Amino acid sequence: MVSKTEETQLSNLENQVDNGGGGAWEFLCLVRKLKVRRSEKVLKHGLSILRDPKNRSSLGPDEWTLYEQVAIAAMDCQCLNVAKDCIKVLHKKFPESKRVGRLEALLLEANGSWEEAEKAYSSLLEDNPLDQAIHKRRVAMARAQGNMSAAIEFLNKYLETFMADHDAWRELAEIYVSLQMYKQAAFCYEELILSQPMVPQYHLAYADVLYTLGGLENLQTAKKYYASTIDLTGGKNTRALFGICLCSSAIGQLSKGRNKDDKESPELQSLAATALEREYKQIAPDKLSLLSTALKSLKVSA
Amino acid sequence: MAEDLVLDTAIRDWVLIPLSVVMVLIGVLRHFVAKLMRSNQVPDAKIVKEGQVVIRARNLRAGANFIPPKSFRARRLYFSNEENGLLYVPKGQAQNAQAQMFSDPNMAMDMMKKNLSMIIPQTLTFAWVNFFFSGFVAAKIPFPLTQRFRSMLQNGIDLSTVDVSYVSSRSWYFLNLFGLRGLFSLILGEENATDDTQRMMQMSGFGFDPTKSLGAEKDSLDIVQHDWALPKFEQRAEAVLRKALR
Numbered sequence: 001m002v003s004k005t006e007e008t009q010l011s012n013l014e015n016q017v018d019n020g021g022g023g024a025w026e027f028l029c030l031v032r033k034l035k036v037r038r039s040e041k042v043l044k045h046g047l048s049i050l051r052d053p054k055n056r057s058s059l060g061p062d063e064w065t066l067y068e069q070v071a072i073a074a075m076d077c078q079c080l081n082v083a084k085d086c087i088k089v090l091h092k093k094f095p096e097s098k099r100v101g102r103l104e105a106l107l108l109e110a111n112g113s114w115e116e117a118e119k120a121y122s123s124l125l126e127d128n129p130l131d132q133a134i135h136k137r138r139v140a141m142a143r144a145q146g147n148m149s150a151a152i153e154f155l156n157k158y159l160e161t162f163m164a165d166h167d168a169w170r171e172l173a174e175i176y177v178s179l180q181m182y183k184q185a186a187f188c189y190e191e192l193i194l195s196q197p198m199v200p201q202y203h204l205a206y207a208d209v210l211y212t213l214g215g216l217e218n219l220q221t222a223k224k225y226y227a228s229t230i231d232l233t234g235g236k237n238t239r240a241l242f243g244i245c246l247c248s249s250a251i252g253q254l255s256k257g258r259n260k261d262d263k264e265s266p267e268l269q270s271l272a273a274t275a276l277e278r279e280y281k282q283i284a285p286d287k288l289s290l291l292s293t294a295l296k297s298l299k300v301s302a
Numbered sequence: 303m304a305e306d307l308v309l310d311t312a313i314r315d316w317v318l319i320p321l322s323v324v325m326v327l328i329g330v331l332r333h334f335v336a337k338l339m340r341s342n343q344v345p346d347a348k349i350v351k352e353g354q355v356v357i358r359a360r361n362l363r364a365g366a367n368f369i370p371p372k373s374f375r376a377r378r379l380y381f382s383n384e385e386n387g388l389l390y391v392p393k394g395q396a397q398n399a400q401a402q403m404f405s406d407p408n409m410a411m412d413m414m415k416k417n418l419s420m421i422i423p424q425t426l427t428f429a430w431v432n433f434f435f436s437g438f439v440a441a442k443i444p445f446p447l448t449q450r451f452r453s454m455l456q457n458g459i460d461l462s463t464v465d466v467s468y469v470s471s472r473s474w475y476f477l478n479l480f481g482l483r484g485l486f487s488l489i490l491g492e493e494n495a496t497d498d499t500q501r502m503m504q505m506s507g508f509g510f511d512p513t514k515s516l517g518a519e520k521d522s523l524d525i526v527q528h529d530w531a532l533p534k535f536e537q538r539a540e541a542v543l544r545k546a547l548r
Contacts, residue, residue: 227539
């Protein structure tokens with residue numbers, strides 16, 4: 001997660017470089033530091049630096065890092081020839097390097113030769129069984145081939161050792177949701193909330209999964225997490241507002257027979273509905289009527 | 303007595319400044335030598351896993367109030383379970399950590415190298431300072447001190463009537479030793495090999511003792527009471543929405 005100041009800094013630099021001002025090298029360094037994915041820009045500006053021999057020599061030892069960055073960006077944009085050239089240069093300079101070996105395996109993966117890439121990754125892992133990036137590449141390859149069970153297996157084994165890696169937990173949660181294994185996905189989202197309790201996206205995703213699981217207790221918990229998302233985002237998250245309305249009406253439906261006095265937050269649903277209406281009025285006034293009918297049907301059943 | 307001694311400006315030019323310059327240069331030299339001599343340490347799988355377990359347990363403790371009570375209890379059991387909990391370390395293994403640290407040749411070599419790179423330049427510089435710059439007053443400390451500091455700060459000056467604020471060059475050496483750390487982090491970037499004070503503090507707590515930290519985590523995890531914060535959030539959300547709609 002990139003902080004807001006860094007985000008603005010990045011976009012400023014991006015605009016500056018796009019419009020012909022200098023600063024391409026700073027932009028590339030910032031992209032590398034923040035680990036964001038701006039492959040087209042990186043490819044364009046990185047290549048322009050690399051093609052000019054004067055610029056290249058002025059970089060000094062960072063030239064090789066730039067080659068690596070451009071190679072990865074090229075593979076992301078499917079310009080495999082560019083990537084092959086960069087990797088060839090790197091291989092000539094660092095013949096026995098593990099980093100270059102990883103890039104070559106990435107190239108095999110980008111070409112689509114899955115078995116060879118798998119072989120390359122396994123041999124790299126034998127040398128260094130604790131290399132996180134290679135483990136993650138294997139998971140990504142399994143997922144790209146559609147082999148979800150293998151991806152889950154790899155990811156679980158990875159997480160047994162590196163259990164504090166929250167990106168891995170997020171990936172696992174997404175895979176589980178795509179396979180509709182909601183209980184496991186809920187577990188992964190709980191891990192994410194534990195490690196970063198103030199990030200609203202995780203609360204929202206957890207609430208979604210709980211609402212999908214259904215059942216009175218899950219619905220009540222989901223409503224609480226939608227509420228926390230609203231709190232963390234200052235009431236601006238439309239999905240959370242919708243979630244509150246849906247949860248309240250679903251809870252009302254389930255507990256219609258029992259005399260359950262809902263003293264927790266009786267006004268939350270009406271407040272959320274009003275907030276939604278106001279937002280639609282501001283942003284999409286032509287859809288306001290759709291919203292009103294939907295809300296009315298929800299309220300009727302509650 | 304309280305008279306003011308007038309110190310020759312030549313002292314400043316030929317003692318204080320050269321001493322500082324020499325110490326900075328030696329620090330830079332040590333940094334680059336350490337970089338060259340640094341061996342590639344292959345991390346041990348068990349140690350990495352234990353480090354990650356500790357981080358995860360710490361996260362559990364920190365965010366315990368954000369997940370439902372059932373999940374929290376399940377996780378706590380997973381960690382501190384008697385038979386195969388992650389944090390549970392049987393008593394017999396606890397002693398082995400230190401012995402292992404000595405017997406592991408790589409780690410012992412590494413520590414020796416780090417210690418040597420710290421001790422040798424310090425000793426040499428100290429001897430050089432003592433040889434060349436002793437026997438005269440080098441500087442005056444701007445604040446008054448008690449008599450107890452006399453032996454420490456005025457080693458070469460054998461007059462007992464001189465005010466303790468007037469110090470010899472040995473104290474200037476010590477001042478530089480601890481004070482140049484900030485300068486080095488400016489010049490050499492954050493992680494430099496000259497951070498002696500940090501390493502001296504680390505030497506007393508010998509190395510990374512994983513078993514003790516695991517036991518500590520388990521104890522603190524057992525103490526934690528789960529107080530589910532989410533119900534409060536509903537009321538807070540209400541308040542937020544009300545404020546936003548006003």
